[in-house]
Amino acid sequence: MSRRPAGVAAALPETTIFEQMSALALRHGAINLGQGFPDSAGPERVRAAAARFVIEGPHHYPRMRGVEPLREALARFCAASRGLSYDPATEIVVTSGATEALAASILALVAPGDEVLLLAPAYDAYAPLVRRAGGRPVEIVLRPPRWEIRPELLAAAVTPATRAIILNDPVNPTGRMLEPAERMAIADLARARDLCVIADEVWEEVHDPARPHHSIAALPGMRARTVRIGSAGKIFQVTGWKVGWLMADAARAAAIAALHQYLTFTTPPALQLAVAEGLDCERDWLEGMRRDLVAGRQRLADGLARAGWSVLPSEATWFLCVDLAASGLALDDRAAAIALVRDHGVAAIPVSAFYEAPDAPRTILRFCHAKSPETIDAALARLGPARAALAQKSVQMPLTSQSP
Numbered sequence: 001m002s003r004r005p006a007g008v009a010a011a012l013p014e015t016t017i018f019e020q021m022s023a024l025a026l027r028h029g030a031i032n033l034g035q036g037f038p039d040s041a042g043p044e045r046v047r048a049a050a051a052r053f054v055i056e057g058p059h060h061y062p063r064m065r066g067v068e069p070l071r072e073a074l075a076r077f078c079a080a081s082r083g084l085s086y087d088p089a090t091e092i093v094v095t096s097g098a099t100e101a102l103a104a105s106i107l108a109l110v111a112p113g114d115e116v117l118l119l120a121p122a123y124d125a126y127a128p129l130v131r132r133a134g135g136r137p138v139e140i141v142l143r144p145p146r147w148e149i150r151p152e153l154l155a156a157a158v159t160p161a162t163r164a165i166i167l168n169d170p171v172n173p174t175g176r177m178l179e180p181a182e183r184m185a186i187a188d189l190a191r192a193r194d195l196c197v198i199a200d201e202v203w204e205e206v207h208d209p210a211r212p213h214h215s216i217a218a219l220p221g222m223r224a225r226t227v228r229i230g231s232a233g234k235i236f237q238v239t240g241w242k243v244g245w246l247m248a249d250a251a252r253a254a255a256i257a258a259l260h261q262y263l264t265f266t267t268p269p270a271l272q273l274a275v276a277e278g279l280d281c282e283r284d285w286l287e288g289m290r291r292d293l294v295a296g297r298q299r300l301a302d303g304l305a306r307a308g309w310s311v312l313p314s315e316a317t318w319f320l321c322v323d324l325a326a327s328g329l330a331l332d333d334r335a336a337a338i339a340l341v342r343d344h345g346v347a348a349i350p351v352s353a354f355y356e357a358p359d360a361p362r363t364i365l366r367f368c369h370a371k372s373p374e375t376i377d378a379a380l381a382r383l384g385p386a387r388a389a390l391a392q393k394s395v396q397m398p399l400t401s402q403s404p
């Protein structure tokens, strides 16, 4: 839903669900398992490098496409971790967070009238950006508990006006990683219909140790039609730094850089240089981060299950979801999120916020598990009684949509 105040050029999107829920968490003094950010603050070495560069410089505009050491480190990291080679001079652009990489890519690649396929639940930025570019977002509705991408769903959504598909893998909010067959089905469609794939891979390093991520760009014929987007915020747990990037063939990278130069032009050089050091030196930290991630997720999932919440599987990202209906609660996800933050002191994200379709699933809540054991235990101490209280309430309350 959007609104258009007088004197404003275009309909405005709603304030994001993350901002809304964090504001409510603050107002009610709740434990914030809503907006995705960890308790911890990334590797000390990367933070120390940032501090050093802030003192010593450089202090002035770096190259518009990003400092060379970062573009080179990204190329090395991508070659080692994904088996994909990109030329740091012509095929990598550093942006102010993945959000800017998404905005610049969509503005560069989507023309008025173009249709863009989104796999919903879809990250909240995609549809508003596609609309601002004059395109039409076409939502493919995926459903719990498996959120499976079936080829017939893709085929039913594509038309002669389809130009691109935005793919998030691993997936926020579900915590899934795509199965090889799903990635293959999207690649087959993209090749058959000459589509560009905007691959939001910000969670590429945040997954179970036993389940490495594979980029769609590594499938045959896909490198040339894929824009890969990444974020240091997720890899190094520094969400506020807003160091992101994109990788694409030279022609697309140049087109996207042309937009980037008038969106932000650049991002702070000290942070870029610190991220470059991290990409080269923090392999061990990344492995420890993945072990901690699994432990935190298991702790939250076990505690929720003991209290009667029905937990859906998650293998990546900082998130896990619960199904309210399967937890015995006849409340919609917004109503449940409001009640949880207001009456029980825990913020969560209603997953229906990741859909526009009227028949979207409305029984799923997302929790951020990238928290210390103490934070998780404190949240669990509230979430147990909360389920029992909501079960009482849902007996009296019909399925309704409430806004926070």
Ligand code: PMP
Residues within 6 Å of the ligand: 036, 096, 097, 098, 099, 100, 123, 168, 172, 200, 202, 230, 231, 232, 233, 239, 242, 243, 244
């Ligand atoms: N895409 C997805 C799927 C995300 O989850 C996020 C942040 N949570 C972003 C993009 C934005 O990343 P950044 O903070 O680097 O802009």
Ligand code: GLN
Residues within 6 Å of the ligand: 016, 018, 019, 034, 035, 036, 037, 172
């Ligand atoms: N992407 C983060 C999440 O999914 C939030 C980012 C934001 O607040 N814009 O929770």
